[in-house]
Amino acid sequence: MPGFELIGKEELAGLQDIFETSNGVLFPHGFDGLRNGRYRVREFERKFSAKIGSAHAQAVTSGTVAQVVAMLAMGVKPGDEVITQAFTFVATVETILMIGAVPVIVDVDDTYNMDPVELEKAITDKTRLIVPVHMLGNPASMDEILAVASRHNIPVLEDSCEALGASYKGKYAGTLGDIGIYSLDFGKTITTGEGGMIVTNNSGYYKFMKEFTDHGHENNPALPRGRDTRSMYGMNYRMNEMQGAVGMAQLDKLDQIVSANRRNKKLLKDALNTDKIQFRNITDEAGELADTLIFHFEKASMATEFVKQYNAAGYGTKNIPDAIDWHFAGTWNHMFAGVPAYRDSWKTAWQRTADLLARSVALPVMVNTTEEETARHSEAINTILQGI
Numbered sequence: 001m002p003g004f005e006l007i008g009k010e011e012l013a014g015l016q017d018i019f020e021t022s023n024g025v026l027f028p029h030g031f032d033g034l035r036n037g038r039y040r041v042r043e044f045e046r047k048f049s050a051k052i053g054s055a056h057a058q059a060v061t062s063g064t065v066a067q068v069v070a071m072l073a074m075g076v077k078p079g080d081e082v083i084t085q086a087f088t089f090v091a092t093v094e095t096i097l098m099i100g101a102v103p104v105i106v107d108v109d110d111t112y113n114m115d116p117v118e119l120e121k122a123i124t125d126k127t128r129l130i131v132p133v134h135m136l137g138n139p140a141s142m143d144e145i146l147a148v149a150s151r152h153n154i155p156v157l158e159d160s161c162e163a164l165g166a167s168y169k170g171k172y173a174g175t176l177g178d179i180g181i182y183s184l185d186f187g188k189t190i191t192t193g194e195g196g197m198i199v200t201n202n203s204g205y206y207k208f209m210k211e212f213t214d215h216g217h218e219n220n221p222a223l224p225r226g227r228d229t230r231s232m233y234g235m236n237y238r239m240n241e242m243q244g245a246v247g248m249a250q251l252d253k254l255d256q257i258v259s260a261n262r263r264n265k266k267l268l269k270d271a272l273n274t275d276k277i278q279f280r281n282i283t284d285e286a287g288e289l290a291d292t293l294i295f296h297f298e299k300a301s302m303a304t305e306f307v308k309q310y311n312a313a314g315y316g317t318k319n320i321p322d323a324i325d326w327h328f329a330g331t332w333n334h335m336f337a338g339v340p341a342y343r344d345s346w347k348t349a350w351q352r353t354a355d356l357l358a359r360s361v362a363l364p365v366m367v368n369t370t371e372e373e374t375a376r377h378s379e380a381i382n383t384i385l386q387g388i
């Protein structure tokens with residue numbers, strides 16, 4: 001699954017290089033004499049946007065911050081409605097609440113991503129933004145979602161935090177809507193420890209993001225940083241040079257990570273007995289990140305029994321069910337006190353999603369797994385399935 005499996009000497013060499021050639025300058029801007037012309041975060045941004053096929057990339061401190069900054073760049077204001085989905089990480093909704101906007105949360109379909117039909121039903125005259133989430137490496141149904149968005153003239157922010165490296169009909173996830181965000185935390189496709197990236201083709205959004213994440217600095221090349229110009233206030237959401245150096249080494253491994261995922265997932269999936277399970281609907285088989293294998297049973301009791309025996313055999317699940325409390329809105333009573341639509345109904349609001357998740361299991365697919373390990377794994381799963 002993630003870049004942490006391949007973290008090693010290339011990342012270490014990148015870190016060492018900061019000390020050997022740039023006098024240990026860890027700040028991403030200024031210190032021009034000391035750093036000998038190397039700006040690693042800026043290089044990482046350029047490399048990232050070139051790889052992903054986007055005009056601009058802005059590095060930030062996390063995927064969570066990436067969403068906040070992206071929504072502010074798009075002009076989302078307190079009271080605006082932002083539509084997202086019931087199966088996602090808490091950050092998707094926390095960030096909407098943090099800027100005072102109103103989360104409108106819709107059910108997922110058998111892609112485990114936003115159901116475009118539910119999306120269209122949820123649109124009102126207050127809807128300001130749509131945030132589909134490409135959960136666990138499977139791009140959302142973007143053709144349908146973008147069609148709804150364009151019919152209603154509403155921008156789309158793709159949460160690609162869990163889908164860096166996945167593509168949909170030939171374009172990388174994160175480059176299909178108006179802005180895409182990625183997480184580079186330690187569990188993601190590539191990692192900088194913590195970190196995030198925002199991509200867009202819109203130069204107005206990019207200008208805002210660049211300045212807002214750096215206290216409003218315009219980074220005017222003709223001026224020393226202490227005399228820099230500004231026209232708005234901002235925050236400090238800057239990535240540092242160590243993250244930039246590690247990020248570049250990790251980005252060089254992206255293709256290797258994705259192709260290992262795809263090989264390992266195919267081996268596992270093809271070996272499973274499908275009499276009692278149904279695989280997740282993948283929107284683009286050739287493009288999925290393939291870092292997770294999801295299937296569901298007819299009844300929740302079958303999934304519960306499967307997980308019991310799977311854990312007893314020494315294997316662990318991923319998100320469903322082991323971290324479902326952090327990924328399903330139907331467990332988030334702590335968030336909804338200030339949201340009248342969900343204050344009382346959060347437990348029952350997303351029954352379709354609740355039912356699907358209760359019947360489902362998500363298994364991690366790792367980069368470094370050998371064929372022998374996958375064969376043992378599939379055998380163990382088939383044995384359990386036989387007895388269910």
Ligand SMILES: Cc1ncc(COP(=O)(O)O)c(C=O)c1O
Pocket residue numbers: 062063064065088089091092133159161162182183184185195196
């Ligand atoms: C779908 C989704 N959105 C947002 C985030 C937040 O990213 P970060 O952990 O970098 O803040 C995550 C991280 O797990 C995520 O999975």
